[in-house]
Amino acid sequence: TKELVVDGTKTAKNMYGARGWIAHHNADIWRTTSPVDGSGLWAIYQVGSAWLCHHLWEHYAYTLDKEYLKEVYPVMKNAAQFYMDNLQRDKDGYLVTNPSESFENHFEKPDGTKGWACVGATQDMQIIRDLFQNCRLANAELEKDEAFDENLQAYLNDLLPMRISPTSGRLQEWKDDWKSANVNSGQVAHGWGLAVGNQISPRETPELAKAFVKTLEHRKPWNQNECASWTGSFSAKFWARLENGEMLQKVIDNHFSWALFPNLTSNFRSYWEIDGNLGIMSSIAEMMLQSHIGEIVLLPALPTKYPNGEVKGLRAKNGFEVDIKWKNNELVEAVIYAEQGMDCKVRYRENVIVLNIEKGKKLTITTSNFQ
DSSP states (O other), X not given: OHHHHHHHHHHHHHHHOOSSOOOOSOOOTTOOOSXXXXXXXXXXXXXXXXXXXXXXXXXXXXXXXXXXXHHHHHHHHHHHHHHHHHOEEOTTSOEEOSSBOOTTOOEEOTTSOEESOBSSOHHHHHHHHHHHHHHHHHHHHHTOOHHHHHXXXXXXXXXXXXXXXXXXXXXXXXXXXXXXXXXXXXXXXXXXXXXXXXXXXXXXXXXXXXXXXXXXXXXOGGGSGGGGSHHHHHHHHHHHHTTOXXXXXXXXXXXXXXXXXXXXXXXXXXXXXXXXXXXXXXXXXXXXXXOTTSSEEXXXXXXXXXXXXXXXXXXXXXXXXXXXXXXXXXXXXXEEEESSOEEEEEEXXXXXXXXXXXXXXXXXXXXXXXX
């Protein structure tokens, strides 16, 4: 990502007349950051750099390595500066990306008009909001750049918010209440705020979560033949973070049926892609442990297919490592090791406890701790 900044700074200046740096949807061995050949439906994707910066912050969130954060903060700040220069105000006064598209999907307006070019597609706004919020969090950790922090907050206040369709009750994929022109598209881009970010969750934002469930029930992206690609890994993560283990297992089963022959060799004639395989692994980990909304959540999306089991060495944010055992689909015990030493909230189902574990120590908890 640091290497992409070099060319990305030139692309920001030459294509957009903006400060900072940008990457579009595709990079290669030469670290190019400009749009690649093909339809603007995927080429004109302004948020590649912001998405990459999400991973920089996530690395810090798991390790709390401040030396690392000092190293990557300029990359995050310069990415944010691009959007500060390039965002435009819509007719309602909100800041939006323009031009924009919901990645590889077409809309249909109420009058029957179809297209892809728009302003402020929901995924764009989710990713930029994530970048601005993470830059503010990094600022708080490093205790610097007060003026920039205040500027970020002003931009956050004016970003186009997510909207729920008054006609369908689904989370809107576009700024306006348009429907997907291809209901069978496996791309459900506006789930980014659920699957990658933390802007949608059943407990923190229940109305948005319910609206996105309606979107999934309508689109059913896991039923498409490209389920073995990234569309399957996103579908799996959607259900993991919605804490629906049975639907998560259905997606995993579909992924294996498309990606593998019965003897577990790869079916390359289907949509075998490494981002699909690694994404599915991520969702399997999150069926047992999640920590993206300020709590360590034990067994949040465990399917009934696995009534007994154990897992060791799962990582949680703030430098925690967790081992979990369960039996008859019930928690037996969890061992939490603290690399840093601090308070942590631990959730099992509807009960939450607060623990303080000293640095380098571990603590074992059982179901009885939650009663």
